[in-house]
Amino acid sequence: MRVLIVNGPNLNLLGTRQPDVYGSETLADVENLCRAHAPNATLTFVQSNHEGAMIDAIHLARSTQDGIIINAGAYTHTSIALRDAISSVELPCVEVHLSNIHARETFRHHSYLAPVSLGQIAGFGTQSYTLALDALQAHLDKLQ
Ligand code: DQA
Secondary structure, three states: OEEEEEEOOOHHHOOOOOHHHHOOOOHHHHHHHHHHHOOOOEEEEEEOOOHHHHHHHHHHHHHHOOEEEEEOHHHHHOOHHHHHHHHHHOOOEEEEEOOOHHHOOHHHOOOOOHHHOOEEEEOOOOHHHHHHHHHHHHHHHHHO
């Protein structure tokens, strides 16, 4: 399977950013973990602090990927534009978060992306990404 893994704002700081909440692993560690977990998958990683760049990456995925895994960071809770981008490309999408957003501040409880995603995986640290890869693979296998 071909998967676009999109990381949004501030996730480039993973490892040094609030390690008590997000852990000490970096975004490069997440990428290595995913590649080791799914060696037969073709994984494309994009990180951007800019909403429009994330939307452009999602649009490009329409013709190049089988699915999307997205940690949209704080845009999860604010961005109707990202939600519309995911609906528009009609690719299966899994929403991930390192932290359990439902156990945190109330403004993090709502996700604009959840209704247009296959599901949401939150609270398992970097393992949220490998769980998302497994979920996406299982979904694509079912379609075969
Ligand atoms: C996050 C949770 C968001 O609420 C926050 O804004 C982030 C990271 C997570 O991975 O836990 O930037 O998406």
